[in-house]
Amino acid sequence: xxxxxxxxxxxxxxxxxxxxxxxxxxxxxxxxxxxxxxxxxxxxxxxxxxxxxxxxxxxxxxxxxxxxxxxxxxxxxxxxxxxxxxxxxxxxxxxxxxxxxxxxxxxxxxxxxxxxxxxxxxxxxxxxxxxxxxxxxxxxxxxxxxxxxxxxxxxxxxxxxxxxxxxxxxxxxxxxxxxx
Numbered sequence: 001x002x003x004x005x006x007x008x009x010x011x012x013x014x015x016x017x018x019x020x021x022x023x024x025x026x027x028x029x030x031x032x033x034x035x036x037x038x039x040x041x042x043x044x045x046x047x048x049x050x051x052x053x054x055x056x057x058x059x060x061x062x063x064x065x066x067x068x069x070x071x072x073x074x075x076x077x078x079x080x081x082x083x084x085x086x087x088x089x090x091x092x093x094x095x096x097x098x099x100x101x102x103x104x105x106x107x108x109x110x111x112x113x114x115x116x117x118x119x120x121x122x123x124x125x126x127x128x129x130x131x132x133x134x135x136x137x138x139x140x141x142x143x144x145x146x147x148x149x150x151x152x153x154x155x156x157x158x159x160x161x162x163x164x165x166x167x168x169x170x171x172x173x174x175x176x177x178x179x180x
Contacts, residue, residue, distance in 0.1 A: 023044045035164055046154060051090075052091075054088070071139075107157070125140065
């Protein structure tokens, strides 16, 4: 495999991060205030990064089982079917918390649930990398960034919203004052 092909394959999962960041950035350029901007960032992250990223993995593990096994550096396994549906669960939860009116607590809960699976997967990827020299594109690179960042960023953004909400209760100011 050429270096360019390897780089493209290993970086692909990071596309969902890029879409979320660009989408949220463009959408918040003229936000009415910090609260509105933070809500937009959370929704973009939930839909584009965690939701679409997990849905992509669901489809990939169901439709391209041998391709995914090769990309990870494993042999084909019945566990790939289970991984597909674990990713589908993450996608469903992510799309659920992307709707308006979702509380930060709900988003933190989904982030933690996603983290238990994805951080465990990241640990497994790192272990395979160092213990067995598995440098396949589906084991290192973008997949590690996605596994760590998808839940972590959702949790951090929701936690920031909790703090902002708490500040507005103790020091009520209008949204226009926040924007200035």
